[in-house]
Amino acid sequence: MKSRAAVRAWEIRQMQHARGVWFRLERALAFSRTVLLISAADAGMLAERGFVMLAAGLELEPKRRLFVVPESDLPSLEGAREIKPRETTALLASPAAILVPFESVAETAIAEARL
């Protein structure tokens, strides 16, 4: 049991390093009410309009453009496909997505996305 704890502590120390990407992605998903899978073209439009991108998504290889957009700011995107936040296989298979935070934590979700 002690060794499991040691491994866990080691993982936690990786938070700000390469392995920490998964922890940060997991947390961003925990703040998200829902997730919309979008096309690369739509991602380009959102980037041009200055929407916040999850830093952890850009640290993946290949990079995933994962935007954190509050519900009230969501543009209308035809072809966006909604998935549950726990459907990470679908999320990672998509080049881009929008994480829509719960309204009560939207500010926090955006602040953490930049970390």
Added chain:
Amino acid sequence: MRFRDRLLSSLKAMQPVLDIPGVMIGGSQVPNLLQPEAASTLVVSQDVDLVIPVAALGEVKDRLSHVEGYSQSIEEPSVWLADAPARLEVNFIGRDPALGTSQETYVLEDLSLPLLVFGLLSHLSEGPPREIEGVRVPLPRPAGLLLEKLLTERSGIKGDRDLLVALGLLLVSSSEDLGEADDLFDALPEDEREMVRSNLAVLSLMQAMDGMPDPETNRSEIARFLKRIRKGR
């Protein structure tokens, strides 16, 4: 028979042990017992954990000799089995202040009641006991148990179960309880704070399981708590 009746019947039988100072209920039955009228609808497991201060082990053994309707398991002597399905299994676990609040565990060897002693149980502090249908039920304060469950090592179903207990506690916690959890969280070392946050994120992404608190319908509650304990809040 309703689960609540089985739970209360078990605690009634164990009353002589529950009356020992420092002994309290632990684990998944705490949120059940903290629900209004101890409704016990947040069922997570079919046993009851009794947290025993190691210094009280002798007294616990004496009192167990007065408990009726239970007998010690031959395979696992820290477990007591009910002689009727109307009661739940009782699992004795140890708390030792000497361990601090570390992740360490040890077996307190004893011929009649060996205990697995968990450092994390030192996060628990005694709350006001509840009187439920004539049974005096000593309970921990929810904040400490919440932290203990969120500091658990995740491994398989047991780890998932601990996180569901944490969810149950979140659902029954008052704003004062959550404020107390904030303070306890602030006092943790940074690696343990990250572990708590990480486990909350995992809980948020878990699928619902039959008869247990549903993470999916309570994701916004989890997100709000995650926001409360955010780094540098």
